[in-house]
Amino acid sequence: MAASESSRAALVRSPTMGDVAAGAGVSRATVSRALSRPERLRPETVERVKQAAQELGYVLNPVAKALSTGRFGNLALVVPDIANPFFPPMIRAMEGLADRAGFSVFLGNADEDPAREHKLLGQLAKQVDGIVLASSRMTEELIREHAERRPLVLVNRDVAGLPRVLVDSAGGVAQAVEHLAGLGHRHIAYLNGPSRSWSNTQRRRTVQRTAERLGRSVSMVAARLSSYEAGRRAVPALLDCGASAVIAFDDLLAHGVLTGLAERGVAVPSAFSVVGCDDVLAAQTHPQLTTVSARAAEAGRAAVELLTGRLASAVAISDARLMLETSLVVRATTGPAPGR
Numbered sequence: 417m418a419a420s421e422s423s424r425a426a427l428v429r430s431p432t433m434g435d436v437a438a439g440a441g442v443s444r445a446t447v448s449r450a451l452s453r454p455e456r457l458r459p460e461t462v463e464r465v466k467q468a469a470q471e472l473g474y475v476l477n478p479v480a481k482a483l484s485t486g487r488f489g490n491l492a493l494v495v496p497d498i499a500n501p502f503f504p505p506m507i508r509a510m511e512g513l514a515d516r517a518g519f520s521v522f523l524g525n526a527d528e529d530p531a532r533e534h535k536l537l538g539q540l541a542k543q544v545d546g547i548v549l550a551s552s553r554m555t556e557e558l559i560r561e562h563a564e565r566r567p568l569v570l571v572n573r574d575v576a577g578l579p580r581v582l583v584d585s586a587g588g589v590a591q592a593v594e595h596l597a598g599l600g601h602r603h604i605a606y607l608n609g610p611s612r613s614w615s616n617t618q619r620r621r622t623v624q625r626t627a628e629r630l631g632r633s634v635s636m637v638a639a640r641l642s643s644y645e646a647g648r649r650a651v652p653a654l655l656d657c658g659a660s661a662v663i664a665f666d667d668l669l670a671h672g673v674l675t676g677l678a679e680r681g682v683a684v685p686s687a688f689s690v691v692g693c694d695d696v697l698a699a700q701t702h703p704q705l706t707t708v709s710a711r712a713a714e715a716g717r718a719a720v721e722l723l724t725g726r727l728a729s730a731v732a733i734s735d736a737r738l739m740l741e742t743s744l745v746v747r748a749t750t751g752p753a754p755g756r
Contacts, residue, residue: 431472439468491723492540492547493716494524494533496610500642500668501696503550506571506716510548513720519545528610528641530554534562541566546727548719549573553612569723571715573614579726579736581718585615585693586622588708588742592663592691593626595706595744600753601661601689605635605654607673609642609665616665619693623663635659639669647672651680654688660753661689667697667707674701674749685751695745703748711740 437444442465449456450465468474491514495503511521522540526533530553537547546567552559556575562568563578570580596604606623609616620636627634635657639646647669654662654673664670670692674684682688684703692707718738 431469431474433474435472436465436469436474439472440465487545487727488543489519490522490544491519491720492522492524492537492544493550494526494536494540494547494552495550496526496528496533496553496613497642498523498525500666502666502694502710502712505696505710505713506550509713509716510720513717514724517720517724519724526553528553530558530612534558537562546723548716548723550715550719551613551615553610567723567726569719569726571719574737577735579722579734581715581722581738581740583615583711583715583742584739585619585708585742588744589619589622589663589693590626591744592706592708593623593630593632595746595750596661596663596689596691597627597630597632599661599689599751600756601632601659602753603633603635603657603659603661605637605657605659605662607637607639607647607650607654607662607664607669609639609669611640613642613665615693619663619665637662639665642666642668644668644672644675648676648679651676655680655682661691661750663691664693666694667692667701667705670705670707670749671697671701674703674705684749687754689750689753691744691750698745698747701749706747706750707745709742709745711742714740 433444433447437447447465450462454462493507493510507523514521522544524536524540526536533552533554548569548571550571552573559575568578570578572583574580574582593604604627606620608620624634637650637653637657639650642665647664651673662673664673670690673690677684677688684690692705694710695707696710698705698707722736
């Protein structure tokens with residue numbers, strides 16, 4: 417076959433490692449090492465192979481790379497609800513730090529379903545080097561099973577023996593109860609989030625304990641889902657329980673509460689006070705929402721640092737427990753109790 421015909425034939429198929437080897441004048445094994453473990457070769461050899469690969473448009477197959485190096489170059493992040501505004505700052509922060517460390521990020525949305533979360537982790541484990549699991553709704557037993565298959569870091573789920581990053585909302589929620597008590601509110605409601613949420617359990621207990629310490633009564637109102645509509649639908653129960661203020665599991669629920677109160681002609685904050693958690697919607701509510709800070713982006717960066725540190729070390733990181741403190745951000749949805 418003439419040289420021009422050989423070139424045309426090469427154009428109608430994807431270039432192979434053999435083509436790169438021929439172009440660089442080296443063996444296939446050298447090409448593999450140059451593209452997956454360049455530190456084992458002389459720099460000039462690596463450069464010659466990379467130049468040949470670039471000219472041919474050759475990209476190392478990720479499966480082949482994983483077989484030769486034991487690494488895919490990918491991390492996974494699984495969240496319970498990608499539509500919840502708490503998670504985008506975490507996702508962006510994690511992607512930025514992972515990219516600088518040489519990793520791509522696969523994102524999984526569990527849609528608040530533990531069975532789907534379990535399935536996603538099983539699928540992603542075949543393609544990634546490690547996993548960040550945020551606000552998991554699975555049982556502790558299942559989480560531990562997945563941690564045995566791939567290095568895993570938890571965010572907002574406290575499982576002993578596993579590395580985890582926890583946004584400690586207890587401090588900020590306690591400040592919220594103290595703030596409302598200082599404004600004269602004697603009966604406070606807590607609007608629950610997802611029942612499997614570690615953060616919801618922490619926030620509910622903190623409201624109860626702080627209110628008891630301050631001599632205030634508390635009503636627990638169920639919303640179950642973290643959504644705007646769930647908050648809106650919860651308003652009749654909030655009004656019926658006799659509370660003059662509510663602390664919602666998150667800003668999404670609080671936003672729905674504000675709408676539901678407005679629809680019933682209940683003025684905020686003169687007739688009813690509202691506090692959210694996570695500080696992700698302040699600029700989108702009217703009045704602007706009093707809420708507890710979130711630190712979601714910091715949690716994402718810390719989780720990636722723990723995970724990449726584990727991948728770079730021959731020693732497993734166990735029981736690392738990083739706590740990120742929170743505080744109350746007072747805005748316009750809280751005021752003196754009615755009749756004070």
